[in-house]
Each structure stands twice: as C-alpha cells, then as structure tokens.
Amino acid sequence: MSHHIIEINDLEYTYPDKTQALSGLSFKILHGESVAIVGANGAGKSTLLSHLIGILVPTKGTVRIGDYPLTKQTLPQIRRSVGMVFQNPDDQLFMPTVFEDVAFGPLNLGLPLQEVESRVMSALERVGAAHLRERPPYKLSSGQKRSVAIASVLSMLPDILVMDEPTSGLDPQARRQLIMLLTSFTHTKIIATHDLDLVLDVCERTIVLHNGLILADRPTMQIFSDTALLTQAHLEKPLGMQGCPICTPRS
Amino acid sequence: MSKMESYWLDLRQLDEMAIHKSVIHHIHPCAKLLTTVIFLTVVASFSKYEVSGLFPMFFYPMLLMILGELPLGPIMHRVLLALPFVMFIGIFNPLLDQIPFLQIGPLLISGGWISLFSIFLRFLLAVTAALILVATTGIDGIGMALLQLKVPRVFVVQLLFMYRYLYVLLEELIRTIRAHSLRSFQGEGIKIGVWGSLLGQLLLRTIDRAQRIYGAMLCRGFDGEIRLIGRKKLVGIDIVYFLGWSIFFIVVRLVNIPQWLGTLLIGGY
C-alpha cells in the first residue's frame, strides 16, 4: 500500500503587500513519484515550493509532509526529510569551500565529524563533483555550482527533493548531465520548471498552475497532448514533441 | 569601473596564492597570524629615526616570499598602490624637521629626511607582511585562527560570509556600472541623482538575496549556530616557526645588526 508522502489541502497564501499568490491548492504526492510543477511566470510555482520546506507559512490550509503536519514545532523534522535546491545556486553556496557547503547540513544535524565527512564525499561523488571539494564556490561554473548545490542537499539524505528551475542557465551538456542525474535518483522529486523537455524526461506526473490555482493534475503525456490546456496556461508543447522544424514549419 | 575590476582581480590573485601548497602554507594559521602581529609590533616600536636597524627585518618578508613561492609582481603592485597615502603624510617630516642630522660630504641631511626614510621602510615591512599573511593563509585560515584565538564567532562567521559574497557583489556592481556607462556620456563619475536609485536597487537586491540565503540555511537545518570545521592542530613546526621568528625580531630590535656588521668590517671607532 502506497502512503502519501506529501499532502496539501486548500493551501492559500497572501503576500504582505496583499497580493494573493495561491488561492486554494489541493493535491497528494506518493512516495517515489516525480512530479513537475509548470506554469507561467507568476503562477505561484516558487511560492508553492517555499511552503514545502516551511520557508513560507500558509495563510490558510494545511501542508503535511510524511508523518508531520507543517507547524513551527515540526519544522526541524520536516527540513530533515525535504531538501530544496534553489533557483540561484549562489544563494545556496555560502561557505568558503565546496566541502564546507556540503557539510553544512550534516553538521547542523549534529552528526559526528567522520559521518559528516563520509556523507559529504558520497554526495559529491553522486553528482560528480568530488574533485571540487576544496574549491571556493565563486570559482565554479554554473553547471558545477548547480551540482554542488544538489550535493549540499543530498548530504542530508532527504526523502524528498524539491527543485526550483534546476536547468536554468546551464549549457546543453551540463543540462543533459543534470537530467541523467535526476533520472537516477529514487527520491520523491518535485520540480518547478519552464524546461518542458526536462519534464518529459524526468517526471511522470505534471501539475499545471495558473493564477495561483491548479489548472490540471494529470500524467505528463496527457497534459502535453492537450493543446487547449497548454495555451490557457501560457505554455506550449515541449520542443521534443513539436515535430521536426523542417518537415512541419511553425506558422 | 577600473578600480573595482582591479580590486576584484587582486582579490582573486591573492586567493589563488593562498591555495598554493608550500612549506609556509602548511604552517598553522594561528602561528602565522601571531608571528605577523609580533613582527608589526616590533617594527612599529623602532625609534622614529631608526633606519639601519630596520634592515634585518626584511629577512622576514623576503624569506616567506621565497619559501612560500609567492610571485613578487602582484604583491609589489599592491604595495605601490598603497604608497602615496602614507607618503603624503610622511613628506611633511622633511619639511618640518630641518635640523641637520648627518653630513655626507657636502650634503647636509636633515632629521626629517631620515625619519621619512624610516617611515618608508616601516611601510614596506608592514604592507608586505600583511599581504604575505593573506597569501599564505587565505581567508578561511585566518577565520580559523581568529576562532581559535577566541574572537567572537558572530564576527568571524560574518567575515567569511562577507568575503564569500564580495565576488558576487563586485561582479553585480561591475555589470551595473558598465550598463550605466554605456548609456551615459558625462565621463567620470555618476551623478548623485542616479546614485540613489542605482545603489538603492543594488541594496534592495542585496537584502532580498540575504533573505534567500537565510532561507537556504534554514532548509539545511540552520538553528542559529554556525558550525565551522576547525581542522588543524598545532604541531611542533608551528611552535618552532613562531618562537624562532619572535626571537629573531626581538634580537634585531635590541641589537643593531647592520651597525655591528659594519663596525666589524670598517674596524670600529
């Protein structure tokens, strides 16, 4: 029997300047699922993600992660099981060296130094960045920064990986490497992205957000075959599904 | 703006030097920091007119630069840039202190010139010592040393953060200024009216960034206490380094070695 690992009920959020970002979302995510959150800019993707790790607190509605409802008291436990990779890796890599950045999480968990060391090295090896351990973050390329940011979250051994625009700013090869990495993860994955081809490759389920509401929540292929839905949500088909540009020129 | 870009480059250069592995780099940061402090204090304690006695002190930066395999160019470049500042004050000495001090042939040298030269030597010694410290230790080493010397954690953590984001902010500022200069035609300087908005926007972006960083820290379990990995332990060579240099400095301070050397050679009076 599969149990829900994430459960969102009637989630509403209003910013301090009175803009309503989320107007009532409900969905459940199962253990091990890969779910994409897509939508136009301003649809509420990042806001939703921020709720999943408790950076933002709902103005209405509930968030439940695993066994814990999201409250101030349960935040530490929730942050142990949810790892979030931010859109801008520079916001996430703030220690003097890569090693220290990846060690930041395990150290905060109170793990002994030896355990920290082994977690850091295995996380770095997982993302292929073991050779960067003594580098300062500013010297990394954007692809490397992205990998290290992921490692900094992996080292906490989360059950759920939440990612905000993971492929933005990456060159094609770095992007491809990232996609391969993500498909190799067995974690529950929630990915907010504009990169619809990434969604095709990695996520079997897609939630479409529009103006703070869920427009659709279906298997990925169904979403991308529904042209009307895509247009309404300010999206279009992934490039991989748009046919050969020579044989079928776009009008 | 070229000043910013040159600062950025200098930072990177010093940073690269610090990653290098040499004999000096391996010495414990505490030992290096304390030795530098003793060095600076001894240099400053020389009398105002001391010139020849200061020369042996040059052994310290010289030896460290060679053993530390540090490139002379960037360090000298920094020294030269800082020079006018000090000389601006120092130049008043010859103007004010005209009492003759020394006569070499027909040339009468006043006390002011002697003290100016002394100032120049002190300057060279102090500046090279500080740069060498950074070039052989790096900011993390210095942070570690400060923590072990009981400097408040809040300050050290903040220092490391600041250093980390220096690059990010300098780059952002360089881009902003470049964009501004491409669209302005008044030459040097930015008008005050533009200033407020330009700097203000950067400030707001900075504050937002700080919020995001804080969020990232929270996500990785941050609970208010920053744990740094203090990896190094003091070993014999570190203590030898510190004591050796300190004794040398004190000897140099108490005994005017060049004078002694010269007396030996000339036969003494």
Added chain:
Amino acid sequence: MHMADALISPMVGGAMWLATAGLAAYSAQKVAKELDENKVPLMGVLGAFIFSAQMINFAIPGTGSSGHLGGAMILAILLGPHAAFLTIASVLTIQALFFADGGLLALGCNIFNLGFFPCFIAYPLIYKQIVGARPTQKRLFLGASLASIIGLQLGAFGVVLETIFSGISDLPFTTFALLMQPIHLAIGIVEGLVTTAVICFVWRERPEILQKAAMSAPLGTLGIKPVLVGLLFVTVLTGGALSWFASSNPDGLEWSLAKATGVEERQEPEADIYRILAGFQKNITFFPDYNFKEPEDIAVNAQQVRAQEVWPAVNSGKTIAGLVGAIMTLLLAGLIGKSLQLAIKRN
C-alpha cells in the same frame, strides 16, 4: 583617511586595539542575543555591498570633483549600531589584509575611528534623534547628513590624535588638524548626500525594511554604556599620552639648555623634544678628523654641540658603520634568498 602601520607606535596601536576589541566583544554579545536570526547573512551581504559601493566614484554636482562612500551610517540605519559596528569592522579587516589599506596594527584605530563614532555616537545621538520613529524625506536628509558629517569629523580627529601620539610623523597638531578636518567635512557632506539618497530610495520602495530596522534597535536597548566606555577610553588615552609627554621632557637644566640653544623654539609644542634630541645623540656623525670639542670649528649647527655636551659622547663612526652594515645586510639577504630559491627549484 586610514591610519597606517608605518606611522603608528605600538602603544597607540595596542591601546586602540583594546578599545576596539572591547567594543567588538560587546557588540557580538548583543547581536547574538538578538531575536532576529537572519542578521548574520544580512550583515555579511551588506558588508559586501558597502565594500563594493566604496569603489565607486561619484561626481559631486557643481564642484567637478568626486568622492566615495564610507558606509557606516547606512549600515547603522539598516542593521542597528551593534551589527553595523561588526560589519564595518569586517570590511576594514578585509581591506587591511588584502589591500594594504591602513595596516593590521593600525586596524584597531581604523575600526574605532570609522566604526565607533558613526555607529555609537552619530547614529544614536544625532540620526535617531532627528529622524525618530516617523521619518520624512526632510528629516532623513537632515539626520543622515548631520550624522555623517559629525561622525566623519570625529573619526578624522581620531586619526589626528593617533598620529600625533605615535610620534613618527612630524606633523604638528594644528597643521594636521587643519588639514584633516576640512577634507573630512567635504567627505562628510558627500557621504551624507549619498546616504540620504540611498535611504530615501529604500524608504520609498520598501518602507518596511526601515521600520523593521528602527524597531529592532530602539535607543533604549542601545544603552549609554558603549558610548561612555568609548569616550572614557579616549579620555584615558589623551590623558595618558599627555602625561607621557610631560614625563619624557628632560629635566630643568637640560630643558633650559635646549631652550637656550633655540631647539625648542623650532619645534612645535606637541613634538617629542626628548626623542628628537636623543636621536641626535645617537646619530650625529662627524668626520674622523673633526674635533667636536672645539665649538668654534663646528661647521654644522651650534645646537648639536650643546646636545653633545649634555649627553654622553656619541660614537661618531656609529652611523657610518650603520650604513655600511645595512648594505651588507641587504647583500647577505639577497645571497641567502637566491640560494634558497635555487634550492627550492632543485627540489
């Protein structure tokens, strides 16, 4: 302007370091206790911001000249005095370490001059009093400008005092002060303008930032303690230094001798007479066949002879020996250096 290691004496450097360390420890305690946990990343990032902003030259309208930002006031307004003090301290530390701005020994002085005065005096006693809880554009302008100007004047005065007490530079008090204060008045005005421009911008766009900052550091929690401690320290320093001068003045006979020879006349009142004359003693050089016992034969200044008669006879060859020895030392150093270099290359 920064105090430099080349111009500082260990006593002044050490004393100011003590003051700065005390203030830093106090500020760190205060910041650690504060409820606002996200101060540390904010402090770091704002520090980087101020550092970068200091690089920019901005044109002053109407004068054709340019100036740049100090930044302590902006930090104090946004972070509160304690966090701002630590932040400006770290900016100055990086500058001293990486850019040889000032020096490590003089860092204590510089942090005190550029941190204590703006954060713990100008900010609470001037800015907060003027701006209060409900800022308006006019009040922000007045508060920021006045606070910047006075903070910088005090800081500049600190540099003057520290330089004079160190005794390495010959600049007399009045001349130096007349040099520093007006320059820093201009810098202060510019700083005030820039601070106002930036703060007004923030106040227009995101007033909640200023409100939050103002609330988290009301005047009450600052307390009068750090201000008093700082001022006490300055007083002690001044007093101690003055008495040091007094005690190092030669006693009556020598004093009047010095007066008679006119040496004292040529000096400015605050200069260290004793040290200068002692310097003479050590380093006057006369050529070997010069008989300095006969005053009439002296081609150099008469004062030096008197000085000779008052203190123990100087070894006339000492200075020449010193010069020779210095050259020898350099050559020796070069030799050792080269051989080390070769040894390393071989490895």
